[in-house]
Amino acid sequence: MDQREAGVLDQLWQGSPEAIEVLYDRYGRVAYTVALRVLSDQAAAEDVVQEAFLAIWRRAMTYRPERGSLRSWICAIVRNRAIDRLRGEAGRGRVELPLDERPEGAGVSDTWDQVAAELSREQVRGALRQLPVEQRQTIELAYWAGLSQREIAESMDVPLGTVKGRARLALSKLRDLLQEREQSWQPQ
Amino acid sequence: MATAMRCEEAEQLIALAVLGALERDGAGGLESHLATCAGCRETVRAFRRAAAVLPQSLEEATPSRQLRRRLMGAVYAGSATAPARPRRVAGLWRRVPQARGFTLAAALAAAASVALAVWGATRGPAAQTETFAVVPAAAPASAHGELTYFPGQGRSVLTVSGLGAPSRDGSAAVYEVWLVPRSGAPAPAAFMSPVPGSGSWTAVVSGDLRGYQAIAATVEPPGGEPQPTGAQEFVVPLSQT
Ligand SMILES: [Zn+2]
Numbered sequence: 140m141d142q143r144e145a146g147v148l149d150q151l152w153q154g155s156p157e158a159i160e161v162l163y164d165r166y167g168r169v170a171y172t173v174a175l176r177v178l179s180d181q182a183a184a185e186d187v188v189q190e191a192f193l194a195i196w197r198r199a200m201t202y203r204p205e206r207g208s209l210r211s212w213i214c215a216i217v218r219n220r221a222i223d224r225l226r227g228e229a230g231r232g233r234v235e236l237p238l239d240e241r242p243e244g245a246g247v248s249d250t251w252d253q254v255a256a257e258l259s260r261e262q263v264r265g266a267l268r269q270l271p272v273e274q275r276q277t278i279e280l281a282y283w284a285g286l287s288q289r290e291i292a293e294s295m296d297v298p299l300g301t302v303k304g305r306a307r308l309a310l311s312k313l314r315d316l317l318q319e320r321e322q323s324w325q326p327q
Numbered sequence: 328m329a330t331a332m333r334c335e336e337a338e339q340l341i342a343l344a345v346l347g348a349l350e351r352d353g354a355g356g357l358e359s360h361l362a363t364c365a366g367c368r369e370t371v372r373a374f375r376r377a378a379a380v381l382p383q384s385l386e387e388a389t390p391s392r393q394l395r396r397r398l399m400g401a402v403y404a405g406s407a408t409a410p411a412r413p414r415r416v417a418g419l420w421r422r423v424p425q426a427r428g429f430t431l432a433a434a435l436a437a438a439a440s441v442a443l444a445v446w447g448a449t450r451g452p453a454a455q456t457e458t459f460a461v462v463p464a465a466a467p468a469s470a471h472g473e474l475t476y477f478p479g480q481g482r483s484v485l486t487v488s489g490l491g492a493p494s495r496d497g498s499a500a501v502y503e504v505w506l507v508p509r510s511g512a513p514a515p516a517a518f519m520s521p522v523p524g525s526g527s528w529t530a531v532v533s534g535d536l537r538g539y540q541a542i543a544a545t546v547e548p549p550g551g552e553p554q555p556t557g558a559q560e561f562v563v564p565l566s567q568t
Contacts, residue, residue: 155520156399156402156403156518156520157520157531159398159399159402160399160402163395163398163399164395167390167394167395168387168388168389168390169382169387171388171389171390171394172382172385172386172387172388173382173385175388176382176385181390181391184390185390185391185394185397188390188394188398189394189397189398189401192398192402193398193401193402193405196402196405197405207375207376207379208379211379211382214379214382215379218347218382219347222347232350232351233344233347233348233349233350233351234340234344234349234350234351234353234354234357235344236341236344236345236361236371236375237358237361237371251376255376255379255380255383258380258383259383260383260384260385260386260387263380263381263383263384264384266380267384277346278346278381280348281343281346281347281348282346282347282378282381285347286348287348287349287350288343288348288349288350288353289350289353291348302343302348303339303340303342303343304339306339306342306343306346306348307335307338307339307341307342309342310342310345310346310374310377310378311338311342311374313377313378313380314373314374314376314377317376317377317380318373
């Protein structure tokens with residue numbers, strides 16, 4: 140988070156509409172991109188983006204800098220709402236993990252946000268291409284189509300245990316790839 | 328450590344949860360495992376970060392311009408009736424990790440400058456600015472304020488006191504600000520927003536003011552209009568530019 144973002148958060152807290160304008164100008168496109176990817180419908184995607192930014196404006200949810208970048212926070216809100224809209228009741232009742240905060244002062248990984256922000260589309264796609272196709276499909280069905288573990292097992296016609304194994308391998312590999320980048324990352 | 332669930336099994340459930348696919352009745356034992364296993368708590372963080380880059384694989388799409396208008400219209404309409412919120416500058420800043428290279432003083436200075444909503448314009452000394460007075464029209468005669476133009480940044484800040492909450496036929500509305508050219512139709516430029524606790528309204532207008540004869544404001548329905556439909560509330564003649 141840069142100083143400008145920090146200022147925006149302060150403004151948001153005070154209820155200044157300009158804060159939403161700045162956030163929208165910065166993250167409106169990526170938010171719309173995520174919503175459109177889930178919904179494949181421009182009007183529905185725009186509705187979801189508007190709802191999400193209005194919810195942020197009404198402080199229906201609170202951003203915690205120590206839990207990740209502003210960008211990924213906004214993307215997560217938009218994706219959740221888009222899947223809600225796509226799946227309705229069927230998309231609810233999923234487990235959300237407790238948010239474990241970064242250990243105080245340990246500086247575990249302040250570089251992470253910068254590393255993630257500097258990844259280009261081609262680099263992320265490259266990382267995904269290194270996954271076996273069935274692992275990629277598992278990510279696709281869960282993250283973008285909003286299917287549950289059972290629904291994924293049915294649609295891929297594999298046992299539930301296989302779905303679990305694929306999800307773990309896929310995220311482990313993405314994590315390892317990103318950690319390599321993080322370790323070799325130098326501030327620019 | 329003797330836990331009912333092995334770490335590999337826990338990692339599978341964490342991966343499903345991070346991807347949004349873990350059903351409640353399939354999560355048995357995960358919570359208690361996480362309570363006792365620091366390694367798997369770290370996996371939660373790492374998997375969550377890995378999933379957070381997935382949106383970056385997408386070809387970026389562009390929403391319509393109307394979306395910004397609709398969103399900001401709804402925000403500005405809502406802000407006119409929303410109660411002022413308490414300032415929590417220090418509290419918010421305490422949560423920003425020190426390692427990011429901020430000092431509290433710098434942070435507060437940044438917050439103070441952005442409160443005017445002049446992005447960039449306040450970075451250096453405002454060496455060259457031009458100021459124009461607000462002239463009330465349909466607004467109460469006591470309405471007053473000024474427009475400060477920062478030619479170097481191509482931005483202006485408009486601040487007006489003595490305006491009531493905008494309404495049309497008794498329903499919520501917005502103050503829409505227009506750039507009025509020497510000839511031709513006014514162009515929509517911004518919406519006014521109330522400055523919490525001060526009773527005044529402000530807007531930032533982007534663009535070079537040369538070529539315009541005035542800035543004016545009207546009351547429009549939420550979301551604004553592409554062309555003014557209400558009476559002029561006030562006008563700022565730009566005689567010097
Ligand atoms: Zn474990």
